[in-house]
Amino acid sequence: MLNINFPKIDKKTFNDLELSLAEEKIKINIRGKNKDFFTKVGKITSIILPTEANTSSSNEKFNALWLSPDEWIIYFDGKDTNKVINNLFNEISKLNFGAITDISDHWVCINIKGRKTFDLLSSSSPFNFNSFKKSKNNVAQTVLNHTDVIIHHKEVDDVNLFVRRSFAEDLWLWINDSARFL
Amino acid sequence: MFIINCPYCGERDQSEFTAGGEAHIERPKQPTELSDDEWAEFLFMRKNIKGVQFERWNHAHGCRKWFNVVRDTTNDKIHAVYKMGEKPSID
Ligand SMILES: [Zn+2]
Numbered sequence: 001m002l003n004i005n006f007p008k009i010d011k012k013t014f015n016d017l018e019l020s021l022a023e024e025k026i027k028i029n030i031r032g033k034n035k036d037f038f039t040k041v042g043k044i045t046s047i048i049l050p051t052e053a054n055t056s057s058s059n060e061k062f063n064a065l066w067l068s069p070d071e072w073i074i075y076f077d078g079k080d081t082n083k084v085i086n087n088l089f090n091e092i093s094k095l096n097f098g099a100i101t102d103i104s105d106h107w108v109c110i111n112i113k114g115r116k117t118f119d120l121l122s123s124s125s126p127f128n129f130n131s132f133k134k135s136k137n138n139v140a141q142t143v144l145n146h147t148d149v150i151i152h153h154k155e156v157d158d159v160n161l162f163v164r165r166s167f168a169e170d171l172w173l174w175i176n177d178s179a180r181f182l
Numbered sequence: 183m184f185i186i187n188c189p190y191c192g193e194r195d196q197s198e199f200t201a202g203g204e205a206h207i208e209r210p211k212q213p214t215e216l217s218d219d220e221w222a223e224f225l226f227m228r229k230n231i232k233g234v235q236f237e238r239w240n241h242a243h244g245c246r247k248w249f250n251v252v253r254d255t256t257n258d259k260i261h262a263v264y265k266m267g268e269k270p271s272i273d
Binding site: 054071 | 192243244246247
């Protein structure tokens with residue numbers, strides 16, 4: 001990861017709601033569609049990329065989120081980072097099976113958990129969370145307070161919210177503001 | 183406000199999408215052989231129908247895919263949604 005400034009995000013606790021910065025997460029954007037591509041990703045990460053829209057798959061180390069029919073984000077805690085990224089890059093990008101991009105510094109991951117998680121998200125998003133909140137492993141790309149976000153429903157009432165770094169501080173301030181009124 | 187059924191993500195609010203204008207306008211095979219008027223016709227002139235219209239939309243704040251929508255511009259009723267390269271089935 002580059003030596004850059006992440007927004008100041010300290011852990012905050014509200015009634016039935018807990019907010020924190022989920023760093024140092026490594027995020028990789030991967031694109032591809034042919035069979036070899038899926039095989040390579042499976043071999044390196046031991047994960048089967050979800051092909052069903054708006055879903056995710058996880059193992060002990062990796063989380064793979066569906067973004068579009070040929071695009072995913074894989075995110076994980078930063079250990080053996082370079083090894084994983086290099087493996088993916090050498091086996092996929094270099095051989096033209098797909099594209100691997102390290103986007104760790106582009107996106108900030110904010111963890112939101114607690115009973116009021118979806119009340120908070122619903123308060124400024126056009127997305128219908130009714131069925132989304134019922135089962136974990138759901139993924140949604142939508143808008144939250146006018147900002148593009150990717151939401152991963154990781155555990156019950158526990159989501160990882162991805163936001164572009166330059167928008168993160170603004171969104172973080174809004175989340176804090178909004179959480180006070182729930 | 184209305185809801186668009188993205189062929190990839192499912193039903194989402196209109197605010198997640200951007201409109202891309204009239205659909206099925208084919209780029210001339212040999213632009214150099216066209217007169218200025220013919221080129222302008224392709225580039226600028228749109229039907230802008232009052233009624234059922236074929237349009238392109240992009241799920242800009244979601245999967246970021248382009249697709250086609252058949253929409254009645256008088257009441258925003260959507261008659262069909264279909265992927266690029268597919269044919270619509272209209273009800
Ligand atoms: Zn979509």
